[in-house]
Amino acid sequence: MEFSSKLLENAVNAMSQLPGVGKRTALRLVLHLLRQPQEQTLQLSKALSTMRSDIQFCKSCNNISDLNICEICSNPNRDESIICVVEDVRDVMAIENTSSFKGLYHVLGGKISPMDGIGPSELCIDPLVEKVKQGHVKELIFALSSTMEGDTTNFYIYKQIQDYNIFTSTIARGISVGDEIEYADEITLGRSIVNRIPFEISLKA
């Protein structure tokens, strides 16, 4: 691509570094900004740079926060003895949306993925193990993606904490609500039969 302006080229190049944004899309976005009032671009530019330089991570759960300790961790109404282990802030938001969990979270910041060069040391695992060691935690819920990487991460953490005598669980895997059995994949369907639950319990959910 030959640009008539260096400024335009720089903006397009920077924009196209974002995942899923190619040169053409980047050009479309940048030209859109040029047609909008200047304030919109300056606002976007400022929001991004302030976010990147000033953002903090909760000292307790590693979630993104504007405070030293996030609102969830500092909420006295939440149960400190149950910790839900998740990959990132999106999972916290998704679970919070369900209003069905009243414990605390621990955000790992990803999952173990040797293919992407992410080992245990890149993740926030040690502080979690430390929390378990202190003895206040009764249950750890693994709520990671149901993938090879997610399972590996679950297992790695499990190995670290298995001597501390706490209850560990993973979120239920099975047929999604609204799904037809006919179209469910074999592994999910097979597991959902092996891990069947008493009908009376399913009535309460």
Add this chain to the structure above:
Amino acid sequence: MEFSSKLLENAVNAMSQLPGVGKRTALRLVLHLLRQPQEQTLQLSKALSTMRSDIQFCKSCNNISDLNICEICSNPNRDESIICVVEDVRDVMAIENTSSFKGLYHVLGGKISPMDGIGPSELCIDPLVEKVKQGHVKELIFALSSTMEGDTTNFYIYKQIQDYNIFTSTIARGISVGDEIEYADEITLGRSIVNRIPFEISLKA
């Protein structure tokens, strides 16, 4: 969406103002930036704001440029007597890529589209008419999108300049190179028959 951080929320909101970027995509992009080195975000932020505040439009053709007069307009090897009328900088880039046009461009900045509130006065049409009036232009090539809005814009400009006795043309419409006749739409196919060209001429292209 409930955010755990105001900074994150602001960045996501600003990002989701971009066309085709919803809240979820914006969050994904912003979290990606958070995982990358801080410089990347600052560079993006700076590239966007500098671009928006410092960018110039060529005084002659209205194309985006870092100079008062863009490189194409100031190139002595280009034919000043032929002007190709286009919508925006992307069209200039696309035509320049073909290396088959050696005249100058005139960038309208859009097309007449009453549905979007864009009338002739929102576009850079008057300076084009002014150029034609001065008498140096021999041919005007309309290279606008083959849509109702493009055709309206062509016709509007044509009406403004028809008394100045210059040759006006539009780029050829017909079957794309590589297309199968069977799958061409009726209107395109019909027009391509009506506007057929001598076979000897097609051999030269």
